Amino acid sequence: MSTTTSTASPGYWEALWAEGRRYRQPCEAEEKLMAEHLGPGRGRPALDIGTGDGRLARHLHHELGYRTTGVDCSPSAVALAAAHDSDAGSAPMWQCLDFANATLTTLPDPAYVLITCRLVYRWMDDKPAFLGRVRRLLAPGGTFWVVTEIAGRRTTTDPNRFGLGIPLADAELLTTGWSVVRTADLDVLRCYALRP
Numbered sequence: 001m002s003t004t005t006s007t008a009s010p011g012y013w014e015a016l017w018a019e020g021r022r023y024r025q026p027c028e029a030e031e032k033l034m035a036e037h038l039g040p041g042r043g044r045p046a047l048d049i050g051t052g053d054g055r056l057a058r059h060l061h062h063e064l065g066y067r068t069t070g071v072d073c074s075p076s077a078v079a080l081a082a083a084h085d086s087d088a089g090s091a092p093m094w095q096c097l098d099f100a101n102a103t104l105t106t107l108p109d110p111a112y113v114l115i116t117c118r119l120v121y122r123w124m125d126d127k128p129a130f131l132g133r134v135r136r137l138l139a140p141g142g143t144f145w146v147v148t149e150i151a152g153r154r155t156t157t158d159p160n161r162f163g164l165g166i167p168l169a170d171a172e173l174l175t176t177g178w179s180v181v182r183t184a185d186l187d188v189l190r191c192y193a194l195r196p
């Protein structure tokens, strides 16, 4: 009997981080979009889900001024993120957490004015449950910022890369039920700013 490992589980991601797999970093254009859509943090709480090596969380914390927590289900990713902190000054908080399954009461704040997830939504195998968890943590008037690849935009013939984008149905699910939906395109990626 064959079993399939969930792509939203520590078992799947820890092996990839531990063997040295790394992911596309935010570029200047993406950071400019964040500044435009998210605005200054002024010390308010932000949560980066699936933070990986923590680059986005550090940007939110140090450049935009959000008091940021980065969570990831892979212990190796969290260790990598924390290794960037210097002893001087404030740094994001890092927590090893399976956002799809764990209790969320261990998070440092009960609600967040900004929740981000970059290159993560694609891998959530129960997307309605994932979105429900996000909505419960998002403060009224807050923003859910999602960056994801869109299916069909790649010109590569590499079959491993075709599956990185989300199909239309998952994009529709993501954008349903918000009072504000704003999008911006960056080559194969789309950024979404969603407000309840």
Ligand SMILES: C[S@@+](CC[C@H](N)C(=O)[O-])C[C@H]1O[C@@H](n2cnc3c(N)ncnc32)[C@H](O)[C@@H]1O
Pocket (backbone or CB within 6 Å): 007, 008, 009, 010, 013, 014, 023, 024, 025, 049, 050, 051, 052, 053, 056, 071, 072, 073, 074, 077, 097, 098, 099, 100, 101, 117, 118, 119, 120, 123
């Ligand atoms: C493609 S990587 C993107 C990492 C980072 N956001 C970036 O933009 O570089 C997806 C990340 O999501 C994390 N992840 C996947 N499922 C998760 C879950 N259930 N809870 C928390 N993190 C998860 C993985 O460990 C991995 O670090």
